[in-house]
Amino acid sequence: MSERTILVWFRNDLRIRDNEILLEAIRKADKVLPVYCFDPFYFKHNLSGNPKTGNIRARFLLESVANLRKNLQALGGELIIRIGNPAEILPQLADEYQVNEVYHHREVAHEETEISEQVETALWKMRLNLKHFIGHTLYHKEDLPFPIKDIPDSFAVFKKKVERDSNVRQCVVTPDQIVAPEIKDKGEIPTLQMLGLNEPFDDPRATEHFVGGEDEAQAQLEKFFLNNSHTIIGKKNTNINLSKMSPWIALGCISLRQVYWEVIKQQQLNNTAYPGMLLDLLWRDYFRFMFKKHGQKFIAVKDELTGMTESVVNGNELFEHWEHGETGVPLVDAIMHELNATGYINNYSRQIAAGFLVNELKVDWKKGAAYFEEKLIDYSPASNWGNWAFIAGVNDPRESRYAIAALPVTEQTAKSDYIDTWLPEVYATGVVVK
Template identity: 50%
Template structure:
């Protein structure tokens, strides 16, 4: 009997540098790629915000279409299912005679809970769920310390990792893939199918998908814009340089290692530059927050009642929170950034720090409300980075020993320098 492996795609929507896919192909006679449109990611949260906003939902659909096209060019397809994964795996295993299931491990509580539910279902059928870690620049086994000993202070994590760890080479795109025979692969839903009332008419930020990600990365490093644009500065009148790679990284359309090695190639051609360092620093911050969630879970947040705040927040938004969301605080810079976030799903990292500082330290609103709103609006939402950054702004994260994480005094000065008309 031939061995068939089901490859469960989640936030890893690419063919390049995909160890899970490469190993599945190597260890099987044929693979069955599957993606679930899990309804739990398209509901409202306890904060009365959407778990996934319309802009990010469209980016997801574009990314799925890109992945489907890539598989079709290899002579196959990806099975698309609307529903909870744990409700379908038992039937899929039996129908396609699956011997093993591969997937990428996540770190946020909600996503790990989904994995645990699937693992329970498969265990009853004596099917192994094999975990891979493909979202970070550094593999955990290549770090100079075990997960339990990872420094909680980012500066220490950065110093030891850059000094003692290695970034592995990327896995190549598979040249040939043998697919499980299947007649009906499912349709990519529209926004209305996911519960959104209106379609988006214009491009808001960028187009989802591995092909778009690789094209953007290549053009970014090949053009003078990367070299000659000024590095990011926390000033009210200049947003500075942004690579704008984060949305593709969040969905796994782009591998962090792919970015790292192409930046290194560009450095070899053009020499060192602050913008190169800025991109690599951003990759390290992504790793840091993911590893912090892996190490601490919700204990990363230094609030004894954090779980209660998430499960049962104050139901109604107060007037100040509504003003912040609607870009009508009266503070010109904050409102400009919030309007940009609402319209495009993206603002630069300095802008995120600024509007978060304003909500938490000027309006005195609990930081979880801002984090939940960003979860809805950001096209590049990543649970670990989003909630970790907001916790740092509020002073409840674990890295409180240095200003590398968040400098409140500096952010308040920026707010004061900008022309303001605060309530």
């Protein structure tokens, strides 16, 4: 009998812990071929002339892929790395290594699903199956108390029913060994320059530097709970924002389930409450399931004509002031300076910046969503575009996590801690402003 080889296509699941496709491949195959493709689609320039993936976000990705390779090698495996279209590369590798089946985690946003469909079509021509797994949500869709088509559009109703009638599955075990075929050309991790990007400038004002990878994700989670283990239950509403786990969650360097069960364990051990953290995990599920249910209709503009005249006439200039932090509103400008310098701002600040662009400047919300896609190191299609759609009123604004986003900035009561740090003379470019 010939040996069975399964190709594991990594995308936004850059981990060996709680990774069902990796574990299942090891169990079902004699040899496992892990592959990561740097798809040029994600590094092209958008209509505004900006890269779809900015250099800070890309650097975090490169670090995460490098760490995945290291961890796979420690188990006896290897990660093949290629630059190019997965629909061309994966069939080539499947043919070269006599692959019997390809595994991957299913995505929900239209760009990602379209790429999956192209790969599936290409593999089908070779009579190979692309097997889909669900590994990006806290609750497995088969455990929901309703089919996808009947998921409540209201987050409040969704939350109530899911928490009452569903359970979060336990994490799958971490493999202790991988048997890989003989790799002829593992491929090298590209540089930023190879992806068409410059090295980012590390602004000295940044209090934290995010490093990609599963190892860093584990360290960040441990550090967070160590620093918060003294908190008495009911006194703190800690969320993903404060834990700063979202960059690693976005790339799947750590799973939502692992974060969830660690929160539960810490609550039991230390009598510490993290309701906000659990709520943020559920919001991530909600946005993904809404994309699964509605597709692009979930973020479709209700009325393309409403308010578009002002947006078309003034949108470009007003948008440029906003993206460069030159609106004249100190809080908004400071938030945008931090985003541009570090690739990260907290969720509350995102609501303020987005609400200002949409409600005050009357600029098309999709331009802001695309800009966040470029800059945020924790960019996730469903969460990013879903949040912007809420703020823009495409979906019910009452469902937004932060009602403050619907208010004019002048009426907001947010603390302006950003201003002292992010409005000094030295900007992210290192240029002194006279």
